[in-house]
Amino acid sequence: MLRLTRGARVALGAVVGVVLVFMYVPLMLVIVNSFNAARIPSWPIEEFSLRWWEAAFANEALWTAVGNSVIVGLGAMVIALLLGTLSAFALQRFDFFGKQTVNLLIVLPIALPGVVTGVAFSNTYNNVLEPIGIQLGYFGMIVAHATFCIVMVFNNVFARLRRMSPSMQEASMDLGASLWQTFRLVTFPQFRTAFVAGALLAFALSFDELVVTIFTAPAGVDTLPLWIFNQMSRPNEATQVNVIATVLILLSFIPVYVSQRLTRAEEDER
Amino acid sequence: MADTTPIAVELRGVSKRFGDTTAVAELDLAVRSGEFFSMLGPSGSGKTTVLRMIAGFEEASSGSILLDGDDVTRSAPFDRAVNTVFQDYALFPHMTIAQNVAYGLKVRKTPKAETQQRVAEALEQVRLAHVADRLPHQLSGGQRQRIALARALILRPRVLLLDEPLGALDKQLREQMQIELKQIQREVGITFIFVTHDQEEALTLSDRIAVFNQGRVEQVGTPREVYEFPQTAFVAGFLGVSNLIGPELAQQLTGSSQPFTVRPERVRVLAADATPASHETSVIGTIAETVYTGPATRYIVEGEHGLRVIAERHNDHAPTDTAPWSRGDRVRVAWATEHAALVP
Numbered sequence: 001m002l003r004l005t006r007g008a009r010v011a012l013g014a015v016v017g018v019v020l021v022f023m024y025v026p027l028m029l030v031i032v033n034s035f036n037a038a039r040i041p042s043w044p045i046e047e048f049s050l051r052w053w054e055a056a057f058a059n060e061a062l063w064t065a066v067g068n069s070v071i072v073g074l075g076a077m078v079i080a081l082l083l084g085t086l087s088a089f090a091l092q093r094f095d096f097f098g099k100q101t102v103n104l105l106i107v108l109p110i111a112l113p114g115v116v117t118g119v120a121f122s123n124t125y126n127n128v129l130e131p132i133g134i135q136l137g138y139f140g141m142i143v144a145h146a147t148f149c150i151v152m153v154f155n156n157v158f159a160r161l162r163r164m165s166p167s168m169q170e171a172s173m174d175l176g177a178s179l180w181q182t183f184r185l186v187t188f189p190q191f192r193t194a195f196v197a198g199a200l201l202a203f204a205l206s207f208d209e210l211v212v213t214i215f216t217a218p219a220g221v222d223t224l225p226l227w228i229f230n231q232m233s234r235p236n237e238a239t240q241v242n243v244i245a246t247v248l249i250l251l252s253f254i255p256v257y258v259s260q261r262l263t264r265a266e267e268d269e270r
Numbered sequence: 271m272a273d274t275t276p277i278a279v280e281l282r283g284v285s286k287r288f289g290d291t292t293a294v295a296e297l298d299l300a301v302r303s304g305e306f307f308s309m310l311g312p313s314g315s316g317k318t319t320v321l322r323m324i325a326g327f328e329e330a331s332s333g334s335i336l337l338d339g340d341d342v343t344r345s346a347p348f349d350r351a352v353n354t355v356f357q358d359y360a361l362f363p364h365m366t367i368a369q370n371v372a373y374g375l376k377v378r379k380t381p382k383a384e385t386q387q388r389v390a391e392a393l394e395q396v397r398l399a400h401v402a403d404r405l406p407h408q409l410s411g412g413q414r415q416r417i418a419l420a421r422a423l424i425l426r427p428r429v430l431l432l433d434e435p436l437g438a439l440d441k442q443l444r445e446q447m448q449i450e451l452k453q454i455q456r457e458v459g460i461t462f463i464f465v466t467h468d469q470e471e472a473l474t475l476s477d478r479i480a481v482f483n484q485g486r487v488e489q490v491g492t493p494r495e496v497y498e499f500p501q502t503a504f505v506a507g508f509l510g511v512s513n514l515i516g517p518e519l520a521q522q523l524t525g526s527s528q529p530f531t532v533r534p535e536r537v538r539v540l541a542a543d544a545t546p547a548s549h550e551t552s553v554i555g556t557i558a559e560t561v562y563t564g565p566a567t568r569y570i571v572e573g574e575h576g577l578r579v580i581a582e583r584h585n586d587h588a589p590t591d592t593a594p595w596s597r598g599d600r601v602r603v604a605w606a607t608e609h610a611a612l613v614p
Contacts, residue, residue, distance in 0.1 A: 170327050171360035173347040175374035175425065185377070189364045 027249060034242035056243040065227035066244075069207055072138075072223055076145035076206040077199050083146075084153025084198060092161040110151040117144065118215030125216065137218040144216040145206040152205060153198035160194035193262045200255045275302040277339075278429055278461040279324060284333035286319050293319045295485045297333070301429075301463060306455050308464045308472040311482030312508070317465045320482075321431050324463065325354050338428060353422035354431040357438070359414045361406040367417055368393070368402040374425045392420040395454065412443045419454065429461045436471065448474055469509045473497060481505045498533070503613045506531035511580055513537065515610070519575040523551055528612050536609040537581035539569050542600040552604035553577060557595055569595060571603050579603050 004012070029043075036042070037049035056062060090096075091103055109117065121144040125136055136143070168190070172182040188195075210225040217226060224244070231241050279301040286294040294316040301307045309317040322328040324335060326347035334343045342350050353374070361370050369376075371392050375385045393399040396416035406414060415435055422430055435451075436444045452475055455462050466472050472479050473493040480490045481504070489501045500506035503514055511534050517527040524530075538550075539557075546552040555573030562585075569581045581603055595601055 165358055165360060167356045167358055167360040168362065170325075170347065171354070171356055172362075172373070172377075174325060174327075174352075174354045175377065175421065176348045177373070177377040178348060181377050185373075186362055 030242050031246045031249065033239075034246045036239070036242075039239060052239045052243050056240040059240060061222065062224075062227060062240065062244065065222040065224045068221060069224040072142050072145055072213075073203045073206040075139075075142035076149045077202045079142070079146035080149035080153045080202040081195070081199055084150045084202075085157050085195065087150070088154050088157035088161055092158055106154055107151050109148040112148075114209065114211030115215075117147065118212045121212070122215040138221065141213065141216045141218070141221075141223075144212050145209055148212075149202035149205055152201035153195070156194040156198035156201070157191055160191040164190055193265070197259055197262060200259060204255060275304070277301065278303040278305070278337070279463065280336040280339075281320070281324075282334050282336070284320070284323065284330045284335060286316075286323060286328060287331045293485055294323070297485075297487060299480060299487060299490070301461060302478075303461055304459050306452070306462045306464065306475055306477045308466060308476040308479045309482055310466055310469060310472040310479050310508075312467055314484075315482035316485040317467075317480075317482045318433060321354075321433055321463065321465050324429070325352055325431050326350050351428040352431055353425055353427040353429075354433065355415075355418045355422050355435045357434045359406075359418040359435075361414055361417060361421075363406055366403050366405060367398070367409070370406065370417060371421045371424055373421065388424055392424040395423070395457075396420045411439050412447060415439065415447060416450075419451075423454070423458060423460070426458075427460060429463060432462060432464045434465055434467070436466075436468075444471075451475065473509070481508060483508070498609075499611045500531060500613065501611075503529070503531065506611065506613060511582075513579045514613075515579075516576050519553070519577055522575050523553060530610040530612045532579075532605045532610050534568065534580040534582035535566075535584075537579055537603050537605045539571070539581045539583065539595055540602045540604060542602050544602060546602065546604040547606075549606050549608070550604040551607050551610065552602050553579075554600065554602050555579070557597055557599045557601055560595065560597060569601075571601060 032045065034052060035048045035050065036045045037047040037051060038045070087102070087106055091099060091106075121140065125140050129136060164187075168186055169182055172186040173179070177185065208225055209223075210229055213223050213226050214229075217223065222230070228241050228244065277300045279299075281297050281299040284294060284297045284299075285292065297316075297320065299320075309320060311317045319328060323330050324337075326342070326345060326349075330343055334341055336342065337350060337352065362373065365373070368389055372385050372389045375388060380388075389402075390399065393402055396419060398413060398416055398420070401409060401413065401417075406417070409417065415438075418435070432451075436447050439447060448471060451462075464472070464475060476493055478490060478492055479496050481488045481496055483502075483504045489496050489505045491499075496505060497509050500509065500512070506512040506514065512531045513534060514531050515523070515529055517529050520529050521527045540546065540552070542554050553573060555571040555577050557569050558572045558578075559570040561568040561570070564585070566582050566584050569583070571577070571579045571581060
């Protein structure tokens, strides 16, 4: 262990404290303000009330937006799981011409600015596909999201496959298991945690995507981030946003908890 | 072992090429039923590739592989009655020891009661019944090795393939496992094909050894045959220390330029003016170095015509007795002519 002087410890503690304050005080403000009776969020709070919670839960547009976000997130996640896992296997297990290029092309979308992805898809949908009669609409938005979600699954599964000894699959087949049995009983259980972690990340990434959504959402369709964004531009409506933000903060504990449990279970296995 | 013993595994003209490199070239090999057969060679000599072709992990580029007379050259690994013990054991980390051992029976849909009984027997055989409920990472290297063995043997294969199974163990455990392996092989009577680069291990364990070099088999024979009568300079050099007498010196000593080898323990050191026995070949040189190795002392004797011979003398005399020869002494080295093995 590194030994620190008393002064250094106090200084480091102070830095950590300041950073934590900057990270979490704004979040606290959101939570507290969701109970603010006033129409315009203000400080200090004069009167507490649940009226915005009631309004939010009665707000159909908000629920539709949540539903859209879940559908788009799940859709993008499923596509990402399928393509990400398959491409991880292909790139890990086989040698072929252009392998490095394919690898780069899979990872690139996560580095691309959302604006670029958005413009690219928007142009393709509106100027190329629509004139020839193909209307992707809702599905187009899911595909746009999936492009950068694939990387999440791909990176996780790829890293795990690389650590897996190839003799494990051979041993399974040597003992009489078919290809499918080998995948189900030996290969999949060993990258299952990476698979789940990739799925969570992919869903989270899609769920909070705004820029690509702005460019690719069909007219009249709101996802939750898009709905929030629109509310914020009308200051008087911002109060319900605090409510939904509070719910999201609480919900986000779930994936964090799950992923930590997964990681720990895995460390125990090693 | 008589030559009438049935053949368990036969390779006929088997080659394996990876791109431009030939890993195994036109190999013919017959392993007898019930035999402990070792494939010995340096890394990259093709021995592991041969093992993997017998297991079905690699497909032969040409030639055919027969298992009990049936051609299995193109069969998948799960369709062959052979099982493998891997170098890294390849135990499934997410399964308990009992589940690992039961795996082969499970995928064959063996009834539960029978599976349980056979798993218990298999664990008993490797004396590890008490670890049945643990996970592989909770076991020591030697224990994992024995579980890998139990997992393969539970299927009662015709042939068991072992890919350097003792390579990851330390020396003492290794020697203990060698004895255990040999005992298990005798008990179950299954043909073992054992890949190793350790010549001592091959000599200790095997009924017969095939010595591999650069994708070819240099010699097949009993440990005594390959050790005492190496047919090539490579075999002589790879199995223990050997003295190679080159053409020039051979001409001087025997009148023929055919080179030959002789083992250090067969070489005696005498005083330069002593007379060797009539059945011995001898030559005079100077002691260039003496090396004390504990049980033996080695004398390196050098002389004319490229003479460089290592002679080994057992230290079975009184420990206070100092070495009779020291550096710089003129001596005569002699060996019985029958112990010289001609190499082509």
